[in-house]
Amino acid sequence: xxxxxxxxxxxxxxxxxxxxxxxxxxxxxxxxxxxxxxxxxxxxxxxxxxxxxxxxxxxxxxxxxxxxxxxxxxxxxxxxxxxxxxxxxxxxxxxxxxxxxxxxxxxxxxxxxxxxxxxxxxxxxxxxxxxxxxxxxxxxxxxxxxxxxxxxxxxxxxxxxxxxxxxxxxxxxxxxxxxxxxxxxxxxxxxxxxxxxxxxxxxxxxxxxxxxxxxxxxxxxxxxxxxxxxxxxxxxxxxxxxxxxxxxxxxxxxxxxxxxxxxxxxxxxxxxxxxxxxxxxxxxxxxxxxxxxxxxxxxxxxxxxxxxxxxxxxxxxxxxxxxxxxxxxxxxxxxxxxxxxxxxxxxxxxxxxxxxxxxxxxxxxxxxxxxxxxxxxxxxxxxxxxxxxxxxxxxxx
Amino acid sequence: xxxxxxxxxxxxxxxxxxxxxxxxxxxxxxxxxxxxxxxxxxxxxxxxxxxxxxxxxxxxxxxxxxxxxxxxxxxxxxxxxxxxxxxxxxxxxxxxxxxxxxxxxxxxxxxxxxxxxxxxxxxxxxxxxxxxxxxxxxxxxxxxxxxxxxxxxxxxxxxxxxxxxxxxxxxxxxxxxxxxxxxxxxxxxxxxxxxxxxxxxxxxxxxxxxxxxxxxxxxxxxxxxxxxxxxxxxxxxxxxxxxxxxxxxxxxxxxxxxxxxxxxxxxxxxxxxxxxxxxxxxxxxxxxxxxxxxxxxxxxxxxxxxxxxxxxxxxxxxxxxxxxxxxxxxxxxxxxxxxxxxxxxxxxxxxxxxxxxxxxxxxxxxxxxxxxxxxxxxxxxxxxxxxxxxxxxxxxxxxxxxxxxxxxxxxxxxxxxxxxxxxxxxxxxxxxxxxxxxxxxxxxxxxxxxxx
Numbered sequence: 095x096x097x098x099x100x101x102x103x104x105x106x107x108x109x110x111x112x113x114x115x116x117x118x119x120x121x122x123x124x125x126x127x128x129x130x131x132x133x134x135x136x137x138x139x140x141x142x143x144x145x146x147x148x149x150x151x152x153x154x155x156x157x158x159x160x161x162x163x164x165x166x167x168x169x170x171x172x173x174x175x176x177x178x179x180x181x182x183x184x185x186x187x188x189x190x191x192x193x194x195x196x197x198x199x200x201x202x203x204x205x206x207x208x209x210x211x212x213x214x215x216x217x218x219x220x221x222x223x224x225x226x227x228x229x230x231x232x233x234x235x236x237x238x239x240x241x242x243x244x245x246x247x248x249x250x251x252x253x254x255x256x257x258x259x260x261x262x263x264x265x266x267x268x269x270x271x272x273x274x275x276x277x278x279x280x281x282x283x284x285x286x287x288x289x290x291x292x293x294x295x296x297x298x299x300x301x302x303x304x305x306x307x308x309x310x311x312x313x314x315x316x317x318x319x320x321x322x323x324x325x326x327x328x329x330x331x332x333x334x335x336x337x338x339x340x341x342x343x344x345x346x347x348x349x350x351x352x353x354x355x356x357x358x359x360x361x362x363x364x365x366x367x368x369x370x371x372x373x374x375x376x377x378x379x380x381x382x383x384x385x386x387x388x389x390x391x392x393x394x395x396x397x398x399x400x401x402x403x404x405x406x407x408x409x410x411x412x413x414x415x416x417x418x419x420x421x422x423x424x425x426x427x428x429x430x431x432x433x434x435x436x437x438x439x440x441x442x443x444x445x446x447x448x449x450x451x452x453x454x455x456x457x458x459x460x461x462x463x464x465x466x467x468x469x470x471x472x473x474x475x476x477x478x479x480x481x482x483x484x485x486x487x488x489x490x491x
Numbered sequence: 492x493x494x495x496x497x498x499x500x501x502x503x504x505x506x507x508x509x510x511x512x513x514x515x516x517x518x519x520x521x522x523x524x525x526x527x528x529x530x531x532x533x534x535x536x537x538x539x540x541x542x543x544x545x546x547x548x549x550x551x552x553x554x555x556x557x558x559x560x561x562x563x564x565x566x567x568x569x570x571x572x573x574x575x576x577x578x579x580x581x582x583x584x585x586x587x588x589x590x591x592x593x594x595x596x597x598x599x600x601x602x603x604x605x606x607x608x609x610x611x612x613x614x615x616x617x618x619x620x621x622x623x624x625x626x627x628x629x630x631x632x633x634x635x636x637x638x639x640x641x642x643x644x645x646x647x648x649x650x651x652x653x654x655x656x657x658x659x660x661x662x663x664x665x666x667x668x669x670x671x672x673x674x675x676x677x678x679x680x681x682x683x684x685x686x687x688x689x690x691x692x693x694x695x696x697x698x699x700x701x702x703x704x705x706x707x708x709x710x711x712x713x714x715x716x717x718x719x720x721x722x723x724x725x726x727x728x729x730x731x732x733x734x735x736x737x738x739x740x741x742x743x744x745x746x747x748x749x750x751x752x753x754x755x756x757x758x759x760x761x762x763x764x765x766x767x768x769x770x771x772x773x774x775x776x777x778x779x780x781x782x783x784x785x786x787x788x789x790x791x792x793x794x795x796x797x798x799x800x801x802x803x804x805x806x807x808x809x810x811x812x813x814x815x816x817x818x819x820x821x822x823x824x825x826x827x828x829x830x831x832x833x834x835x836x837x838x839x840x841x842x843x844x845x846x847x848x849x850x851x852x853x854x855x856x857x858x859x860x861x862x863x864x865x866x867x868x869x870x871x872x873x874x875x876x877x878x879x880x881x882x883x884x885x886x887x888x889x890x891x892x893x894x895x896x897x898x899x900x901x902x903x904x905x906x907x908x909x910x911x912x913x914x915x916x917x918x919x920x921x922x923x924x925x926x927x928x929x930x931x932x933x934x935x936x937x938x939x940x941x942x943x
Contacts, residue, residue, distance in 0.1 A: 111536070112528050112551075115544030118635075122541055159914035160647050161898075162932060163879050164906050169851040170860065172870035174786045174801075175793025177847055177859040183793055186856030219889035 109198025120208070123153050127208055128218060152207050163255055241300040250297025259296035265290050309347040310430075311393035312338055312399065313385050316367065317406035319356040319376040320389040326437035330405035330471040333435050337403055337481045345399065351388050355381035357411075361388070376409045378450060382421035389428060399427040405469075408436045419453045426462040433465045433482050495581050499588045500769050506545035506592045509764070510816075513595035514613075515570040518588065520577040526561045527554065529574060533740060534566070536620035539627070539733070540642045546548055562783070567598030567615065567742075569613035585768065586758055597750050602826050605744040610658040615739045621734040622769030629725050641726045644918040650880035652737045653710035654745070660853040662717050663705055663794040666698040707884035707897070713739065714885045720892035721924045732921075741878060745827045748871075752803015753823055755784050756811070757803070786844065795849060795857065799866060805844055806835055832871055838864045846871075881907055883929070894923055898931035906932035909941065916943040 177183060246259055268288045314334050316327070342348050352362045356372035359381035385402060393400055402425050410418055426432045434454040447455065451466060460463040465485045467478035499518065500896075521529075525788055529535050531547045562583065565573040573591045575584050598604045614620065630638045675683075708714045716722070716730035743750070762768065786801045787794035810819045822835065841864055848870045850860040860866075882899040889895070896916075900906050912929060920927045920943035929941045 110524060110528070111539065112531055112547030114546065115539055115541055116547055117544070118539070119541040119544035155545045155548075156541070158540075158545070158643065158647065159911040159913075160649075161651070161883055161912055161915050161920075162908050163881050163903055164908045167853065168871070170870055171849055171851070172797050172867060173793060173794060173795045173847055173849045173859075174843050175791070175798055175847075177793055177845075177849075179847070179859050179861050181859045183795070183849060183859060184855065184857040186852070186854035286881060439568060 098305070109285055112254045119156060121210055122156055126156070127153060127210065128215075150421075169209045195246050212339070213343075216343060219336070219342070220340070234354045243298055244301040245299045246296040248293065248295060248297070254298040256296050256298050256302075256403070260290065261288075261295050263294040263296060264290050267291075267294060309349070309397075310341055310345040310399040311349045311351065311389075313343055313351045313353065313388060313393075313404065313429075314338075314367075315355065315359075315381045315385060315402070315404040316353045316370075317356070317376060317378075317381075318372050318403075319407075319409075320371075320373045321376070321407050321409060322371075322437065326407060326469075327368060329472075329475060330435060331425065332472075332475045333405065333469060333478055334403060336475065337401070337433065337482060338364075340479065340483055342400060349393070349398075350386075351393075353381050353384055353388075359384040376406070376410050377414045377418075378406065379417035379421045381416050382418060382425055385425055386421060389425075393478050395428040401431050401433070402426075402429045403433045403435070405435045405437060406450055407438050408450045410449045412449070415449060415453075417454070418450070422453060423457055423460075423462070426457050426464050430463065431482075432457070432462070432464045433478075434464065435469050435478055436466070439471045495584050495588075498581070498585045498765075498768065498772075502585065502589050502761055502765055503592065505761055505765055506589070506596075506757070509761070510820075511592055511596040513571065513592065514568070514597045516565070516573050516591060516595050517570050518561055518573050518575060518591070520584075521574045523561075523578055524574060526564065526574065526576050527551065530561055534619040534736070535574070535616055536699075537736075538619075538622050538623045538642065539630075540646055541639070542646065562779075563591055565591050565594045565598075566616050567595070567604055567608065568615055569608075570878070571595045571598065580775065582772045583779045585772065586762060586776040586779050589758035589761040589765075590754045592761070592843050593754030594750060597746070597753045597823060600820070601746060601750075601827075602824060603746060604828050605737055607658075607742050611735060611738060615736075619736060619739075622736065625727060625732070629729065633725065638729070639917075641729045642733070642919045642923045644715075644915075646731045647918050648711045648715075649733060650878040651709065651711035651736050651883060652713070652734055652741070652878070653708075654712055654738075654741050654878060656713075658735060658738050659708070660713060663701060664702060665701060667701040667705070669699045703888045704885055707886050707899075709882065709884045710734075711883065711885060711896075715782070715919070715922065718885075718888060719923050722922060726922060742827075744878060745829075745875065746831075748797075748799040748803045748806075748828045749801045749823065749831045750803070751825060752805075752807045755800050755804040756807040757783075757881065783798070797846070802836075802844065802846075802871075806840060808832070808833060810835045812897045828875060829872055832868050835865070836868055836871075873910050883907075890894070892923075892925035894919075894925065894927045896927070896929040898929065900932045906936070906939070909933065909939070913941050916941055919943070 173183070207307050226353065246256060267289060316322075316330055316334075318327075322330075337351065338348070350364070352364055352367040353359055354362055354367060354370040354372075354376035355377070357377045358374070360370070361384065362370055381404070389395055389400060422432075432454075434450065436448065436451055454464055454466045458466065463485075467474070467481055469475060469478060525535065527550055528547070531543055531810055532552050537543075561576060562579065563573060565571055570592075571594075573595075575587050577589075579587070598608075626638060626642075674680040679786050703718060704714065712730050712734035716727045716734070719727075722730075757782055762773060762780070767771075768776070784798075784800045784804045786798055807819060810822060822831065824833065840863070846867045847862050848860045848866045849857055851857045881903050883896055884899065885894060886897045898907050898912075907929075909931070912931065916929050926943050931939060931941070933939045
């Protein structure tokens with residue numbers, strides 16, 4: 095009899111089959127997570143969270159199912175040890191109490207967390223939805239100037255001295271001069287070190303050049319009046335989230351503004367934005383005016399690519415109609431794109447367009463970059479995103 | 492190493508002297524990582540599937556918590572292949588060597604093992620590795636998703652083979668003899684003799700096309716491999732590979748108590764009689780023995796499970812003591828766990844071992860229910876019926892290619908777990924590619940039909 099040592103049969107040290115199948119399992123988990131992505135993302139305040147933009151998704155192991163019997167009401171098994179019929183081996187758990195005790199399933203459930211990068215998720219979505227990339231506004235490209243290096247000059251600040259160039263010039267000059275000297279029949283000292291004269295100095299030059307604006311500002315406006323319920327706001331939030339992600343893909347720097355309004359408008363930070371609610375009436379012009387103010391003071395549309403998104407159930411105070419039309423038109427003229435989403439169940443019988451829908455349709459008709467969409471269900475969010483990015487890409491041409 | 496080699500050789504010659512009869516055993520010292528994988532896959536190299544990945548993580552967790560220590564694995568065959576853990580002490584491995592020889596004797600002589608050996612050849616380790624290789628080629632040719640789809644279905648039905656049937660099985664015969672007309676009664680004979688009755692020709696007795704399946708077919712892997720309307724050759728191969736591995740696993744599964752008990756009996760006896768082992772080594776080997784062969788974890792008084800090593804060991808000791816080693820060898824040859832428990836676990840033994848049946852009610856209260864011997868026997872055996880799976884048979888293949896499976900809920904006592912059954916049906920549907928139905932009952936004992 096011989097006992098072999100592992101070293102003689104090293105094949106199983108090469109790779110771990112268990113780890114390979116585990117990785118494959120994780121791949122499948124990620125695919126499964128991908129499918130439920132929209133709901134996952136709507137849950138947390140991901141929009142402005144800085145730093146590591148990841149979502150941690152707690153998941154269970156996938157189960158490879160087999161046929162098995164339904165659980166019996168009373169489960170039986172064979173055991174061993176001290177005990178007479180009737181003896182209690184393990185007391186029942188009180189309802190609600192003592193949840194901390196390890197479950198009776200023996201193995202215990204192991205949960206793990208899949209960490210997904212938000213950018214990765216958005217990339218998936220963009221592939222999935224086949225969305226085009228956004229284009230920066232043309233007018234915005236002309237204004238923002240930047241210094242770039244271009245050419246050399248004999249004069250300049252010491253800090254811009256290009257030593258390599260300077261030495262090259264010196265060598266060239268030296269070669270010419272020694273050639274002339276040789277032509278004259280004069281002896282030259284080959285080993286003579288190359289000396290620099292002022293004429294050899296070369297300085298790098300900077301030129302002012304316009305460069306495309308790479309920063310964008312996104313203004314989200316939300317109607318928080320009493321008629322907007324929780325479900326409608328969630329849809330709006332999802333739309334806002336994905337619109338923002340799409341814009342983030344394109345611009346190096348994206349700033350966000352959150353405005354909520356009922357009869358009056360306020361600016362919020364993101365965490366409070368979706369909690370805000372008011373029982374007042376709806377005056378759209380209030381938020382439009384606030385948006386204009388934000389634009390003039392902080393995000394000059396000639397320097398920023400500004401996007402304006404507005405979500406509302408479409409109802410606006412009748413006396414505000416003209417005012418709203420005027421201010422919204424003013425916004426639409428200045429920004430790259432205006433997106434309007436109207437929320438509300440499809441069940442609602444709509445004999446005609448709402449006041450706001452009419453206004454936006456009119457603005458769109460007059461050739462401004464305006465998009466409208468209706469959000470009644472999860473799927474509409476995708477349609478709205480698709481419509482927005484396709485239109486925006488087309489209007490950018 | 493050389494020390495272990497030396498002991499191993501002497502233990503082996505002692506074993507031969509004591510009448511152990513086995514094919515040669517190839518021992519191999521393997522690292523912990525491989526031992527873990529064998530515990531997960533059941534074989535050193537086996538087909539890839541993501542579900543093994545989940546088991547692998549569970550196993551790693553259990554090992555890291557100290558719930559599971561692997562000593563050895565042995566694969567029956569000619570030669571047998573045994574893997575010992577290279578991190579274990581010499582004492583432990585000397586014990587394990589003796590234990591493995593007990594397994595080897597069992598595997599050569601037990602009728603279930605011998606039957607598999609005769610059907611499938613003698614080298615499961617290499618056969619399974621070849622399967623893994625062929626599946627890898629399929630993955631390269633058809634992509635991991637398609638192969639995985641087939642494995643999802645085949646492995647989900649892993650236990651659904653006909654364990655009494657043959658590994659290599661021909662398709663059903665396509666025609667059957669038509670039923671003969673009933674024998675003539677006296678009246679019919681006289682009636683036939685009446686004028687004008689001759690024209691009525693006797694119905695021809697010939698062949699008719701047989702229905703598929705001609706009877707309830709419990710070998711689902713075989714049935715799908717042979718009768719799925721649109722299965723490609725490589726998919727069929729996968730089903731047959733999984734099936735042949737199941738045939739290998741069945742004797743191991745169905746003789747666990749006997750087999751582990753027999754190996755434990757022999758390692759204890761061999762060590763006892765191995766006068767060449769130094770005393771300290773013998774003591775630590777016996778310590779390892781009592782850690783393995785004990786009814787419950789240290790510091791506990793009851794266990795809600797039966798340790799097959801302990802139960803089997805106790806029973807074999809008793810059989811040898813009462814009936815002699817020759818009788819024990821006959822039992823080892825003839826029985827599987829069902830016969831072993833029913834015929835040889837008697838009331839005295841059950842009482843001494845403190846066996847009982849417990850009941851867990853909703854709310855997790857667990858009570859000792861009974862100490863009745865037949866209840867104990869059935870409770871031990873219940874998880875082993877039908878390879879541990881519900882009895883589900885293919886009952887009808889319709890002309891449109893749709894398949895009907897039926898759960899024999901009467902013999903299982905209750906219906907299937909519907910959520911899981913539906914998922915399995917989805918797996919099957921992906922390879923069957925025509926409608927698949929499954930009938931069972933719900934918790935109110937009403938018939939339900941699942942479809943995919």
